[in-house]
Amino acid sequence: AQTIHQWPVAEIKAVGSPLSLGCTIKGKSSPNLYWYWQATGGTLQQLFYSITVGQVESVVQLNLSASRPKDDQFILSTEKLLLSHSGFYLCASRDRGANERLFFGHGTKLSVL
Amino acid sequence: GEKVEQHESTLSVREGDSAVINCTYTDTASSYFPWYKQEAGKSLHFVIDIRSNVDRKQSQRLIVLLDKKAKRFSLHITATQPEDSAIYFCAASRNSNNRIFFGDGTQLVVKP
Numbered sequence: 001a002q003t004i005h006q007w008p009v010a011e012i013k014a015v016g017s018p019l020s021l022g023c024t025i026k027g028k029s030s031p032n033l034y035w036y037w038q039a040t041g042g043t044l045q046q047l048f049y050s051i052t053v054g055q056v057e058s059v060v061q062l063n064l065s066a067s068r069p070k071d072d073q074f075i076l077s078t079e080k081l082l083l084s085h086s087g088f089y090l091c092a093s094r095d096r097g098a099n100e101r102l103f104f105g106h107g108t109k110l111s112v113l
Numbered sequence: 114g115e116k117v118e119q120h121e122s123t124l125s126v127r128e129g130d131s132a133v134i135n136c137t138y139t140d141t142a143s144s145y146f147p148w149y150k151q152e153a154g155k156s157l158h159f160v161i162d163i164r165s166n167v168d169r170k171q172s173q174r175l176i177v178l179l180d181k182k183a184k185r186f187s188l189h190i191t192a193t194q195p196e197d198s199a200i201y202f203c204a205a206s207r208n209s210n211n212r213i214f215f216g217d218g219t220q221l222v223v224k225p
Contacts, residue, residue, distance in 0.1 A: 103159070
């Protein structure tokens with residue numbers, strides 16, 4: 001069975017500080033991977049997707065970057081946090097090449113103060 | 114690009130009644146329409162989906178209808194239970210495309 005582990009579970013950071021969020025997928029080979037952002041009680045905004053190691057496509061610019069250093073790992077980062085980065089970050093996976101359901105990780109709650 | 118609209122931001126029903134959540138989309142090339150459930154403070158999980166080659170799908174108490182002409186799809190939850198209370202998101206995507214567009218979510222409250 002597929003599992004998605006996101007870290008950290010929650011983070012409180014200062015404006016202007018760096019950030020790194022991670023996601024590891026187990027039980028699925030070469031998945032498509034996605035980062036989503038959700039403002040408190042709000043809609044989901046797709047940030048990035050990756051179909052293979054080393055290849056990341058940006059969907060929206062929010063002063064964030066993403067990388068896929070390994071087949072089962074997806075990293076979201078920024079060097080300088082903004083207040084507007086606060087929210088819930090969700091990593092998701094989907095079978096490669098398939099128009100199928102997304103499997104979501106448990107999410108990371110980020111508060112920027 | 115695709116725009117998915119969810120028409121009910123909140124929906125309140127009595128336990129045992131049916132709930133219907135409606136979504137519309139704009140891209141005629143969209144062919145896959147999943148629904149996700151988000152309980153308070155938690156992540157999303159998949160509940161049911163429908164593809165454009167059918168117009169109805171049922172899984173236990175969940176029914177999804179798709180009207181391609183009207184570019185509309187809906188989630189019907191029959192015999193609602195308190196544990197159905199959550200935010201429900203509809204989504205749409207094209208074949209072999211990694212852009213997945215979500216609606217804004219509908220908060221469903223099932224009152225005992």
